[in-house]
Amino acid sequence: MSFDNYHKVVEENDTVILYLGYENMHSIKVRGGHTFQTKYGALRHSDLLGKPYGSKIQCPKGYLYVLHPTPELWTQNLPHRTQILYSTDISIVTFQLDVRPGSVVVESGTGSGSLSHALIRSLLPSGHLHTFEFHKERAEKAEQEFKEHGLESYVTVNHRDVCQNGFDLEHVADAVFLDLPVPWEALPSAKTALKKEGGRICSFSPCIEQVQRTCEVLTELGFEDISTMECLVRNFDVRTVNLPIPDLGGGDSIETSSIKKEKNTVDEESDKKQEIVKSNADGDKSSAENAKQTFDFIGKKEDKNFYFKSGVAPTQMPGHTGYLTFATLYPA
């Protein structure tokens, strides 16, 4: 199996994503002779072998799709051993750290390997990820997963306490990422790990006091361009706007008055929807709940053949799980 090299058909030992719906996905390792229980009944792994990725697979009571894994799908389906970073934050991290093919990146802690998979995809085919984790089993499990996913040549997993013992890397990294409870303790060693020509650093922290402390130490160490970001999820409110019907003279025909009546109903529904979105935004519901409620509301109206469409699919990916602090180290 290889996450880095897309292949067309499902093979023995591939890690695949079973897609039964946006909110119902599973990752499995395909092994002939095994079965996997889905809400549509038992799926024999052997039914997947040789099928092109993207195929519709019939189960006893319904169907699913078999998908090639990507870092984003892996993030949504990986076994959680820790809290993880989601693709919303990950996209900012890879962009702001300027991770690209050939980059050398240092990361700690490895955790469940969610961010690691995305970093590796961005630095392929010639870069390298050095990831550090002080929990022995997590480090071993991550190493095993990278191997199963065909990524072992792009990543070195180190079992190490980076706050106590540092990274033991000198001037090799283009970027460093920290997801640690006390990131400031690892900053001096992170600075040494960055290349002499400088680089970027990011620290992820859920609480603002950690951010303040990190910023202070970054400043003491000579980092510049320090900025903290948070990624907030916002739902797009997509609507078709009905323009007023022009008065072309000659009075209302039966046809135009019926269009007007329907338009008025549509406008009323649209206003009601706006109110729901606003009251949800004012309240303390999560964005996912807000989006779902909006979507359900519109879905019902669509069933009654209203001729406008609106709403977006429910948002599943959490935003703002923490603050992302970025900084640059310039050459001395």
Ligand code: SAM
């Ligand atoms: N970013 C990861 C992901 O997306 O899957 C999740 C990281 S998890 C929140 C934090 C990890 O840091 C934990 O697995 C923890 O064991 C590890 N950790 C905490 N302190 C550490 C230290 N001093 N040295 C190395 N790893 C550490």
